[in-house]
Amino acid sequence: xxxEAATGGLAADxxxxxxxxxxxxxxxxxxSFSAAPGECLGLLGESGSGKSTLGRAVLGLAPEVTVxxxxxxxxxxxxxxxxxxxxxxxxxxxxxxxQSTSALNPVLRVGQQLAEPLRVHLDLSRHxxxxxxxxxxxxxxxxxxxxxxxxxxxSGGQRRLVLLAMALAxxxxxxxxxxxxAGLDPATRNLVLDLLARIRDTSGTTLVVLSHDADALxxxxxxxxxxxxxxxxxxGPRPQVLGxxxxxxxxxxxxxxxTLASVKDLRGIRGAPPNPTERATGCPFxxxxxxxxxxxxxxxxxxxxxxxxxxxxxLVACIRxxxxxxxxxxxxxxxxxxxxxxxxxxxVTVIDDVSLDVxxxxxxxxxxxxxxGKSTLGxxxxxxxxxxxxxVSFDGHDLLAAGGRELKDLRAQLQMLFQDPFEALxxxxxxxxxxxxxxxVQGIGDAASRRDAVRRTLADCRLPTDDAFLAxxxxxxSGGQxxxxxxxxxxxxxxxxLIADEAVSxxxxxxxAKMIQLLKQLQVDRGMAMxxxxxxxxxxxxxxxxxxxxxxxxxxxxxxxxxxxxxPRHAATRALLTAAGRDLxxxxxxxxxxxxxxxxxxxxxxxxxxxxxxx
Numbered sequence: 001x002x003x004e005a006a007t008g009g010l011a012a013d014x015x016x017x018x019x020x021x022x023x024x025x026x027x028x029x030x031x032s033f034s035a036a037p038g039e040c041l042g043l044l045g046e047s048g049s050g051k052s053t054l055g056r057a058v059l060g061l062a063p064e065v066t067v068x069x070x071x072x073x074x075x076x077x078x079x080x081x082x083x084x085x086x087x088x089x090x091x092x093x094x095x096x097x098x099q100s101t102s103a104l105n106p107v108l109r110v111g112q113q114l115a116e117p118l119r120v121h122l123d124l125s126r127h128x129x130x131x132x133x134x135x136x137x138x139x140x141x142x143x144x145x146x147x148x149x150x151x152x153x154x155s156g157g158q159r160r161l162v163l164l165a166m167a168l169a170x171x172x173x174x175x176x177x178x179x180x181x182a183g184l185d186p187a188t189r190n191l192v193l194d195l196l197a198r199i200r201d202t203s204g205t206t207l208v209v210l211s212h213d214a215d216a217l218x219x220x221x222x223x224x225x226x227x228x229x230x231x232x233x234x235x236g237p238r239p240q241v242l243g244x245x246x247x248x249x250x251x252x253x254x255x256x257x258x259t260l261a262s263v264k265d266l267r268g269i270r271g272a273p274p275n276p277t278e279r280a281t282g283c284p285f286x287x288x289x290x291x292x293x294x295x296x297x298x299x300x301x302x303x304x305x306x307x308x309x310x311x312x313x314x315l316v317a318c319i320r321x322x323x324x325x326x327x328x329x330x331x332x333x334x335x336x337x338x339x340x341x342x343x344x345x346x347x348v349t350v351i352d353d354v355s356l357d358v359x360x361x362x363x364x365x366x367x368x369x370x371x372x373g374k375s376t377l378g379x380x381x382x383x384x385x386x387x388x389x390x391x392v393s394f395d396g397h398d399l400l401a402a403g404g405r406e407l408k409d410l411r412a413q414l415q416m417l418f419q420d421p422f423e424a425l426x427x428x429x430x431x432x433x434x435x436x437x438x439x440x441v442q443g444i445g446d447a448a449s450r451r452d453a454v455r456r457t458l459a460d461c462r463l464p465t466d467d468a469f470l471a472x473x474x475x476x477x478s479g480g481q482x483x484x485x486x487x488x489x490x491x492x493x494x495x496x497x498l499i500a501d502e503a504v505s506x507x508x509x510x511x512x513a514k515m516i517q518l519l520k521q522l523q524v525d526r527g528m529a530m531x532x533x534x535x536x537x538x539x540x541x542x543x544x545x546x547x548x549x550x551x552x553x554x555x556x557x558x559x560x561x562x563x564x565x566x567x568p569r570h571a572a573t574r575a576l577l578t579a580a581g582r583d584l585x586x587x588x589x590x591x592x593x594x595x596x597x598x599x600x601x602x603x604x605x606x607x608x609x610x611x612x613x614x615x
Contacts (some may be wrong), residue, residue: 003526008092009206010058010174013070017050017057020066023277027053027065029230030285032304035174035223040200040207042221042238044214046253048273050230051210055176059606060086086145094614099178099210101159104151108164111147117169141191145336148388148540157184164192168199174206181216193219201509203264212259218242227536229284230341232304236314246307246314246322249285250291255545259384282317282332290361290527291324310460313502326497326529327358327414332380332390334373334553350376352553354390358497358529363520365544365561366533366574373553374533375419378499381531382414383407395496411441419502421486425474431458432470435488442493452493459487462518480511484518491522498523501533540581541565550574 017028028050035041043051053567054061058071060081068228071078073094080088105113107408114136124132134144140161151159166253167175180196197220200207211217217238224242225235226249234247240530245251252269271288272282282583283289296319300400306314308321316322325596334351350373368374379385381392383399392399394410402410417422425434432454440451455465461484463469474482479531483503490498500519504512520543524528534540540547549557549564557564568574 009547011072016070018066038204042217042224043210045227049227080093091117094174095167095172097177140165176208178210231284326360328393333388365540365547368550372550413496416488416499417490421482457488457492485612497529
């Protein structure tokens with residue numbers, strides 16, 4: 001239960017908002033939160049998450065719905081108010097900035113609409129209200145000229161600024177703002193965010209900002225709550241929720257957003273949004289979650305508690321304690337060689353004290369120059385090579401200590417896509433036999449179900465499924481087709497983790513692009529984790545959530561693609577970026593700086609041939 005709101009603050013306790021239907025829709029499902037005086041609470045979520053419904057229900061502006069639970073404004077129970085009681089509260093103590101500009105009256109001038117709540121609720125004279133309206137329009141970067149305009153005479157962005165001015169007109173204790181930056185150009189958006197921050201800091205107004213714009217909340221919010229299907233998935237301090245989301249939905253949502261630092265191809269959240277008329281009995285996100293387990297997630301909705309490993313103010317609703325690590329390696333070591341004539345040849349250390357984690361559903365890029373130890377590390381992670389030291393844990397199992405049936409079951413969930421499909425696939429097997437072989441080894445299903453699984457997986461990998469293609473051999477296929485056959489063979493068991501070792505390095509640019517897109521799509525659709533191994537950093541940045549730089553058997557740097565691109569720290573990272581053409585992002589081929597660099601210096605051009613050069 002949230003703490004009681006102080007004077008000027010707002011608190012909701014187990015708020016439930018239901019549209020009558022038929023069938024009924026529970027748009028807000030047991031949401032609890034609090035916002036203290038002078039605090040900005042951001043409510044983040046996709047369209048349909050219940051943000052706007054929540055905002056209107058808190059102010060009693062949704063008469064068509066049934067509202068249960070509690071909403072407290074500085075000791076006042078808002079849900080107990082009748083319409084007469086609301087007249088003393090709306091606009092003066094709590095106000096709503098609407099999302100749609102249809103809230104503006106098309107037959108009244110803007111100044112009249114701003115002056116009306118000032119005269120009704122603050123008892124200002126006509127002259128005082130008009131002067132205050134001009135001030136409000138100036139504050140939102142419009143100006144007194146807009147007071148004489150009708151809404152239809154303003155642009156969409158300008159109308160949204162008017163709505164913001166109306167919400168703030170009476171300087172309420174609490175302002176609920178529904179998508180206040182939507183439809184604004186970047187410059188105006190930043191002005192609005194600066195204005196809201198200034199109002200919060202100088203007046204102590206509590207702000208509750210309902211938005212799908214995580215970047216706006218990054219600039220404004222003190223705390224962030226993430227909504228999904230009317231359910232509170234995560235709430236906590238802004239740096240934690242936006243910088244290191246722990247609920248699987250929060251993690252997927254924030255990974256899908258574009259930013260100026262984004263260099264990877266963006267993908268939406270797997271699966272389709274739920275049917276709003278069907279209330280989930282278990283975790284509402286279970287059907288789309290990359291780490292969901294029926295026996296854990298289906299029986300009951302998860303409680304809102306601190307995630308595993310934390311005891312601070314952040315709360316997460318996930319029965320597994322938040323996004324979890326699928327694979328965890330610690331202090332791995334591997335050396336080759338040694339011995340030789342008279343035992344004088346020293347061993348060569350290939351992997352030297354490497355530790356890494358791969359979360360459920362995450363793509364980790366592993367980059368290094370030739371000979372850095374990438375392929376060796378990949379094979380150690382799936383135990384195709386035995387480590388000289390260290391540990392590898394997969395889903396809580398000690399992979400290096402496993403044997404017999406346990407190891408066989410674990411290997412069904414861990415698959416590797418090798419660099420050279422010509423070496424990975426037997427030339428004696430047909431395509432059908434090569435893709436089916438993992439099912440045969442694991443003893444999964446009967447003959448008919450295995451044939452169906454082979455055809456489905458080939459179709460997923462964008463390959464033909466007719467009998468003629470299934471009867472072909474590896475030497476009859478192109479390189480691109482053969483690599484997709486190797487991918488189908490790796491995916492036919494539906495693994496939870498795929499190690500893709502230089503999976504596109506042997507393909508031409510066109511086939512490489514197709515393969516990268518295919519890998520990313522299948523990774524998202526299946527919710528599997530992936531370690532994408534490559535020497536080409538430009539390729540890794542396109543698909544990876546997080547990148548590890550391997551140099552001489554050691555991980556020397558780690559970060560998001562945008563971080564590594566903007567501020568590489570290690571010399572090996574800078575060398576890889578240079579080799580991948582990073583300098584071209586800063587300096588064009590003709591010497592002019594590009595989008596990331598400073599503008600070119602404007603000078604008077606020299607005459608042709610000046611300085612002894614050729615024209």
